[in-house]
Amino acid sequence: MNIAIAGAGLVGRVLALNLLRTRPDMQITFYEKDSKEGVSAAGFTAAGMLAPYAELETAESVIFELGQRSIELWPDLLKEIGLYDGYQQKGTVITAHPQDMGELEHFIRLLRYKVDTVGEIEDCNGGEIGAIEPDLAQHQKGFFIPSEGVVDAQRFMAFSVNYFERFENVSFREYTPVTHIEAGKVYTDEGVEQFDWVFDTRGLGAKEHFDDLRGVRGEVLWVEANDIDITRPTRLMHPRYKLYIVPRGSGCEGIDLEYCKECKLSQTTGYKRYIIGATEIESEDFSPISVRSSMELLSALYTVHPSFGEARVVNSETNCRPAFRDNLPRIENEKGLTRINGLYRHGYLLSPAVVEKALTEGIFRQ
Ligand SMILES: Cc1cc2nc3c(=O)[nH]c(=O)nc-3n(C[C@H](O)[C@H](O)[C@H](O)COP(=O)(O)OP(=O)(O)OC[C@H]3O[C@@H](n4cnc5c(N)ncnc54)[C@H](O)[C@@H]3O)c2cc1C
Numbered sequence: 001m002n003i004a005i006a007g008a009g010l011v012g013r014v015l016a017l018n019l020l021r022t023r024p025d026m027q028i029t030f031y032e033k034d035s036k037e038g039v040s041a042a043g044f045t046a047a048g049m050l051a052p053y054a055e056l057e058t059a060e061s062v063i064f065e066l067g068q069r070s071i072e073l074w075p076d077l078l079k080e081i082g083l084y085d086g087y088q089q090k091g092t093v094i095t096a097h098p099q100d101m102g103e104l105e106h107f108i109r110l111l112r113y114k115v116d117t118v119g120e121i122e123d124c125n126g127g128e129i130g131a132i133e134p135d136l137a138q139h140q141k142g143f144f145i146p147s148e149g150v151v152d153a154q155r156f157m158a159f160s161v162n163y164f165e166r167f168e169n170v171s172f173r174e175y176t177p178v179t180h181i182e183a184g185k186v187y188t189d190e191g192v193e194q195f196d197w198v199f200d201t202r203g204l205g206a207k208e209h210f211d212d213l214r215g216v217r218g219e220v221l222w223v224e225a226n227d228i229d230i231t232r233p234t235r236l237m238h239p240r241y242k243l244y245i246v247p248r249g250s251g252c253e254g255i256d257l258e259y260c261k262e263c264k265l266s267q268t269t270g271y272k273r274y275i276i277g278a279t280e281i282e283s284e285d286f287s288p289i290s291v292r293s294s295m296e297l298l299s300a301l302y303t304v305h306p307s308f309g310e311a312r313v314v315n316s317e318t319n320c321r322p323a324f325r326d327n328l329p330r331i332e333n334e335k336g337l338t339r340i341n342g343l344y345r346h347g348y349l350l351s352p353a354v355v356e357k358a359l360t361e362g363i364f365r366q
Contacts, residue, residue, distance in 0.1 A: 007202035008032040010043025033177035045319035048153035066353040073352035081163040089149035095142035183336030200339040215284035215320030220277035225311035
């Protein structure tokens with residue numbers, strides 16, 4: 001079969017990995033409006049949290065179920081591309097500033113009401129938090145969700161490109177925006193090309209087809225610190241925002257991108273790197289992070305541990321999540337064309353399970 005994938009972002013890559021796994025000789029042509037490294041994809045900005053429980057506060061139970069399935073699927077996908085240390089399932093710590101404890105308890109009550117597996121959410125006092133994460137022992141109360149995980153999103157994007165390049169039957173049309181898609185046809189400024197099947201995974205770039213698709217702005221900061229060692233994703237509850245700190249180790253082995261060449265600090269000093277995110281703003285604004293968001297993210301960081309006061313801010317990123325009105329993912333199937341979109345703030349949490357669903361339940365199977 002001769003397949004086109006329009007959009008080499010997160011979903012496009014997860015899809016190609018699945019296709020190649022069952023049919024390694026399949027002809028796959030990626031169309032990408034930017035470079036094949038995917039640095040402009042939302043999937044490159046993401047923290048890669050796999051947090052089905054924590055997302056339940058605002059998400060439907062289908063997100064929880066698909067998320068659980070994706071957590072089962074990610075390790076094999078990452079092994080396939082040689083990213084052996086790009087997945088961690090050591091749980092999430094959730095805590096709050098003392099004056100926001102009411103907010104945190106309300107959040108946990110809501111999660112427990114929504115899922116049967118309440119045993120999964122453990123109450124922790126300071127000593128118990130310290131036993132899990134010694135550098136968080138100063139927090140007197142918190143919760144621990146042992147089964148949540150995280151994917152190293154930026155290395156997933158980099159390793160998947162390296163993997164695809166090993167296949168002679170996979171090609172990239174970089175800097176080639178797709179203007180229109182029909183069953184079996186991809187339109188670009190250069191003309192129209194025919195395929196046996198086309199997958200539309202353009203994220204926010206698929207607005208020419210979906211009139212209810214919107215972007216939700218998200219901002220993250222990257223910091224490096226040598227006085228503090230947190231090894232698990234940590235959430236901080238706050239009345240206005242729900243922020244997380246995601247440890248990213250101290251290097252970016254395997255990533256050969258301009259972006260990573262810029263953050264030299266950890267490579268030379270062994271500093272630990274953390275992503276602080278993410279804001280959620282109803283706007284399709286891709287401009288750099290605002291002062292207000294920076295202050296909120298950094299003050300949350302400082303609340304989690306005052307030693308972060310000496311951390312160095314090494315990067316900031318802004319992107320927009322593709323979302324529909326109901327904030328749920330959507331799969332559209334017709335003969336010769338499958339569209340997958342609307343993964344909103346759950347792309348890493350959902351993409352393996354949503355792609356599996358699209359390939360097993362879709363017409364493509366026949
Ligand atoms: C700040 C932030 C933090 C996030 N954190 C998390 C998290 O912790 N956990 C989680 O599960 N999810 C997270 N997400 C969400 C996740 O990143 C998205 O849900 C996911 O990336 C959507 O995948 P996608 O492939 O549909 O879109 P994208 O990853 O954006 O990929 C779309 C691709 O299509 C290309 N494209 C667009 N238009 C065209 C065109 N016309 N022609 C050709 N190519 C085109 C784009 O350049 C891009 O490469 C986060 C998102 C943001 C912004």
